[in-house]
Amino acid sequence: MDQIYLTVSALTKYIKTKLEGDKHLVHILIKGELSNFKRHSRGHFYFTLKDEGASISCIMFSRDTNSVAFDPKEGDHVLVEGRMSVYEPSGSYSIQVRKLTLDGIGELYLKYEKLKKDLETKGYFDVSHKKEIPKYPKKIGVITSPTGAVIEDIKNTVSRRYLLAEIHLYPALVQGPDSSKSIKHQIELANKLNEVDVLIVGRGGGSIEDLWGFNEIETIEAIYQSKIPIITAIGHETDYTISDFVGDLRAPTPSAAAELATPNKSDLLDKIDDYQYQIGKQFQIYLEKLNTSLLYLDQRLDRLSPTSKLEELKKSLERLNSDLGKQFSYILEDKKQKVLYLTDRVKNPIEKINYLKEKQVQLEYLLYQHMNSILISKQNSFASLTKALNALSPLRLMDKGYAMIKRDKQILTTIKDIKLNDEIEIELKDGYIYTEVKRKKEK
Numbered sequence: 001m002d003q004i005y006l007t008v009s010a011l012t013k014y015i016k017t018k019l020e021g022d023k024h025l026v027h028i029l030i031k032g033e034l035s036n037f038k039r040h041s042r043g044h045f046y047f048t049l050k051d052e053g054a055s056i057s058c059i060m061f062s063r064d065t066n067s068v069a070f071d072p073k074e075g076d077h078v079l080v081e082g083r084m085s086v087y088e089p090s091g092s093y094s095i096q097v098r099k100l101t102l103d104g105i106g107e108l109y110l111k112y113e114k115l116k117k118d119l120e121t122k123g124y125f126d127v128s129h130k131k132e133i134p135k136y137p138k139k140i141g142v143i144t145s146p147t148g149a150v151i152e153d154i155k156n157t158v159s160r161r162y163l164l165a166e167i168h169l170y171p172a173l174v175q176g177p178d179s180s181k182s183i184k185h186q187i188e189l190a191n192k193l194n195e196v197d198v199l200i201v202g203r204g205g206g207s208i209e210d211l212w213g214f215n216e217i218e219t220i221e222a223i224y225q226s227k228i229p230i231i232t233a234i235g236h237e238t239d240y241t242i243s244d245f246v247g248d249l250r251a252p253t254p255s256a257a258a259e260l261a262t263p264n265k266s267d268l269l270d271k272i273d274d275y276q277y278q279i280g281k282q283f284q285i286y287l288e289k290l291n292t293s294l295l296y297l298d299q300r301l302d303r304l305s306p307t308s309k310l311e312e313l314k315k316s317l318e319r320l321n322s323d324l325g326k327q328f329s330y331i332l333e334d335k336k337q338k339v340l341y342l343t344d345r346v347k348n349p350i351e352k353i354n355y356l357k358e359k360q361v362q363l364e365y366l367l368y369q370h371m372n373s374i375l376i377s378k379q380n381s382f383a384s385l386t387k388a389l390n391a392l393s394p395l396r397l398m399d400k401g402y403a404m405i406k407r408d409k410q411i412l413t414t415i416k417d418i419k420l421n422d423e424i425e426i427e428l429k430d431g432y433i434y435t436e437v438k439r440k441k442e443k
Helices: 008-021 107-121 149-161 179-193 217-225 242-246 254-261 265-304 306-346 349-392 394-398
Strands: 028-039 045-050 055-060 077-087 092-102 139-144 166-171 198-203 230-234 404-407 423-427 432-436
Touching (some): 008 077, 055 077, 139 179, 139 254, 179 198, 217 242, 230 254
Antiparallel strands (some): 404 423, 423 432
16 A cells, blocks of 8 residues: 655644644643743744743734733743644744733742642652553542532533443532541542542632642642542643642543543444454454365365375386386496496406506616616716815815915914914825924014
């Protein structure tokens, strides 16, 4: 099957459509710290919004900057309202800001940050402590206000997605000074009864003061100690309480929590259809395999039948007879050649003897020739060496009146080697003279 390759423009347009058309990204409420703030000459704001873990680019057009009631600067903690936007030429995404205000939480926010930091240090947020959310829960517990919209949203979502799950409501106060104790009590009660597979702890949106019960240590400890997996769904998408960090899974809304707690009916039906298709396909493959095996067995049965076996043995016998005839002919021919050879060898021995005698005479003549050549070469070499030796012999010089003078059997070649009163030996052609040096004179 041919693969289809998208262009960069087509992919970017698809991403732009997805991001800018997502219902959760059309209206965003987000808070963070201002960074890289720039004010354009035409009145636009360009900046980065960041927190401890991430950052995102933002742009605020001049038509909206007029409504900003403060002078933005680096490090300001702000609240942003806007939508996601994709700039196609560079493929970058950013938030298109419509409203920008200072985050005036103050002392309560500092208390939130301090408690969050302390609990993070103690390991309350560790992933290793998170429990897995069951895929197919039979009973879902909901800890929230019995009169709010949260329980109805969860019931509607669950009934739409997964009719097999039952909803158990554990009513609790989710706002006010006693809310933390109420939430804690219901979490402990649900764990004691142990009748649900997963708990959803949540409430609707509100200010940080409204949500403060979920930042209290009683609620946090109860969530941390719970043996039942807990999904938190507290406030709006941009609201984060400490309970969200301690819980096993955070959902941006109560409806989203219900979706995370249950499988989708449509997905299950699709999966069932897929399973049915795979079963049918595997069954078809199995049948084809059996048909192939049956065909193979039929062929094997044909090959092993008495008629086929006799036919095969008959062909084998014919082949062996043919090979035997060829081998017999080859051996007979070989023996015939050997007989001819041996007959030829013993047929005329006198000719063989005469041939060997002639060869012996030839070899003797060659040996004589070779020996004579070596002898002449050695004689010539000896004469040449004798002549050279005679030419170098000191005895030949003595014929002309020269003599050799020795002292202690060492030949003397210079007067400097002779001292007065030295006894010396003078060798002449026909004898020796022994004398003592009485006088010497240098040239």
